[in-house]
Amino acid sequence: MTSPQVSSRALYARLLGYVRPYWIAFAVSVVCMALTAAAEPAFPAIMKALLDGGFNGQDPDAIWFYPLAIVLLFVVRGIFGFIADYAFAWAANNVVLDLRRAMFGRLLALPTRFFDNQSSGALISKVAYDVQGVTQAATNVITVFVRDSLTVLGLLAWLLWLNWTLTLIVLGMLPLIALIVRLSSRRIRESARGAQTAMGSIAHTLEETIEAHKVVKIFGGQDYEMGRFEAACRKQRRQNMRNIVAASLVSPMTQVLTAVALGIVIAVALNDSAAQRTTVGGFMGFVTAMLMLLAPLKRLTDVNAPLQRGLAAAESVFQLIDQDAERDAGTIEIARAHGRIDFDQLGFGYPDREQKVLQRFDLSIAPGETVALVGASGSGKTTLAHLLARFYTPTSGRILLDGHDIQNVKLASLRANMALVSQDVVLFNDSVAANIAYGAMRGASREDIEAAARAAQAFDFIQAMPEGFDTLIGENGVKLSGGQRQRLAIARALLKDAPVLILDEATSALDTESERQVQAALEVLMKNRTTLVIAHRLSTIERADRIVVMDRGRIAEIGRHADLLAAGGMYANLYNSQLGGGEQPG
Known part of the structure; x- marks a missing residue:
């Protein structure tokens, strides 16, 4: 198992891979940031020259030279700073676009089993919110790191040139600052992960409540839903506060250490001034440069928090992108199927259930034939249709389309030959x-x-x-x-x-008039197609070529409507119960 540091590096390297296509904008931004940083030591240098030479009245041009130099310096810094910020923002927004495209593309390719185990709210949260947090690590952090690191290096170089002894005092605080940042990193990352999970719960609760608003109202579920939503919001608030505590401690601790160093520097500089080992301009130039170090050092220490949040968001994003896509090892292309379907010793079971849904199921359907599946809820009717469309993979046996095992047929080709109408x-x-x-x-x-x-x-x-x-x-x-x-x-x-048609209880939720219209449309649709009908209302399948009665994943009865009624078995009982005003289970 890799260490968190190595893992973070690998994660960050992967993020930078998404920045690579926009390397020109990235390079322009870095160059402009470098030029901005290079201009930073110029200000304390101007201040030193101003105090040492400008106030003695010996230079008549000083009255306009130094003010103009300061204005020009800030104009140049502003221009390069704007270009750098714009170029980085352009790259950042393109990175978000690419990541969202990759995530949505993966969602389109994921198997049905994945969605069975995920809440749509959590997935929406990943695509809508987590990916936005990634830009903090991929681009904004780089902006701060590059610009402020170069600024710090430039100012330190100026400080060393002015007085290397005092500069060593300033450098003494850097290891302590690095230790503080390191200790805070893990806590920030953990709380960021928790906050993202909580945001997914909020999105999930919102989505369910909005979609089920009629049920909530009619059953008086407002208090219950408010409790769920408040619990999710409170959890997210707690995680955010943990994050803020860890992030907020870094800055004041850094500033205290900097103030200690500044106090020592002032004491030593005053002593040197008394001994005439430094000038007023030299001292003010040094203090000015040191004070200018505070802002970039603060940003560099503060950057750890958005970095860790961004890396936590990146973990969430890549967790989705790295999900295995729907398996498609097929090599056979079927232009237009004749429509013969064979279920050969088919078995299937869900991982979280001991009882198999289908057990050694055998059935052959001729091209153009209409076969209806009836039976109690859980007997395997809908599962059979899902297996035919390869939403799931059989645990045993096989399904043949025109003699080809559908596992060997390309998914796009298989599904191009099928149409689905469901309840x-x-x-x-x-x-x-x-x-x-x-x-x-x-x-x-x-x-x-x-x-x-x-x-x-x-x-x-x-x-x-x-x-x-x-x-x-x-x-x-x-x-x-x-x-x-x-x-x-x-x-x-x-x-x-399509030559193969799946009707999954297509009329079960309709009133009598709507059912009559839909049934008439279905009869047109079913002509000259191999049709698998999953029936709830048995009156809608009386004209089926064959009716298969399923019970616990096996075929209990099979035949035409009249023959099954005459046999007086399970189908007859189901049919008579509906005629008597009862309802077929499931």
């Missing part, structure tokens, strides 16, 4: 047309989009909207009814025209 319709805060022609279909013509909407029985209600197909539908289609959202999802699947 939980996902729509985006965009236009109707953009939601139908989503993703790989975004180049579809308006004629094709309208044709898909007509086939999905969505054209009339879309045309009645204020801007027709260009109407914005709100977050997840909040401006639409459940049936309208479902028909948009069907139109999206129709436009894709």
Whole structure:
């Protein structure tokens, strides 16, 4: 295990890798900072010359030379300082852009199992907040370190030239300052990690409360949610205060040490002046340079806090970027599948459950066939669909598409041959047309989009909207009814025209009229496609070519609707319970 120091160096080196593409702006900024720092010793030098030569009246040009020199010095410093700050800010914002792009790209490539174990609020916090903190370590800290280090070196060189004995007294405080900074680093990093975790909890609580605001209101959950939110905020406040305590102690302790050194220097300088070993100008030049050291030294000691916070944020950012992407070892490309699907001795279990969801499951589906899956909640219906789309990987057995093991098919090729319509319709805060022609279909013509909407029985209600197909539908289609959202999802699947179709309880949450319209649209969608239907309402699958009744990950019954009813088994019981006003479990 590497030490924290080595780990920090490796982390910082990786951060600088994101700065590398912007090395020109970085170099310009460093050069300008170096020129600004080089100008720092000029001020005490001007003060020494002014006191030693300007006040004796021997130089008639002194009355305008020294004021002009001081003004010119600060103008030059201001110009170079502005260029340095602008160049660094430009690089910093590009680093944030690149990191956010890398994080979002990784989110798009992560497997479904990752999202099962993460709160979306914590992930949003990483992308929105943590990455901003990284710039403190990647760019702002460099600004302070380069500019102020060069300033300190320039002033120390001037001090050594003026009086090396007094300068050694000043240098004596530096090891003590370094020790203080070192001791504070670990505490600052730890509290920064805690603050980031707490911010993720705040974001998570906010997201859940906003999305579930109706449930919160109807069940009187305001006090409970307020308690959760306050607890998360208090935790973040405690971590921030720990950070502030550690960071705030560094500056006053440094200033005390500097004041001690300054007191010793003044005492020694006064003694030298009494012995006529130094001039007033020399003494004031030395004290001026020493006082000018205070500001850059303070910034250098204070930079440790944002550095540690930035490194803690970098750990969080790279933790996401380094997550393993969805596995895709496939090499086979399928242009357009015929649609034959074979589940061969399929087994699957979730890591946190002892009981397997699927056990030695065997089923073959012919091209163009409609197969419905029914059964109690937890019987493995939805899991089967997820395995077919390779959202998860089987623990045993295999799934074949047109005779190819889907693990050997490229993910993009496999999913290009599939369309999904589920109970939980996902729509985006965009236009109707953009939601139908989503993703790989975004180049579809308006004629094709309208044709898909007509086939999905969505054209009339879309045309009645204020801007027709260009109407914005709100977050997840909040401006639409459940049936309208479902028909948009069907139109999206129709436009894709995939040979394999997965219907995951697509009508279970609809009223009778909406179900009738959606069912009519589904019948159009299912034509000439291999369709896997996960059914809740058994009345919607009576025309299926085959119905598979699942029980605890196995096939309990299989056959056509009429045959299964006549057999009087599990399917007949489920069907009769729904006709009698009951509900099928799950």
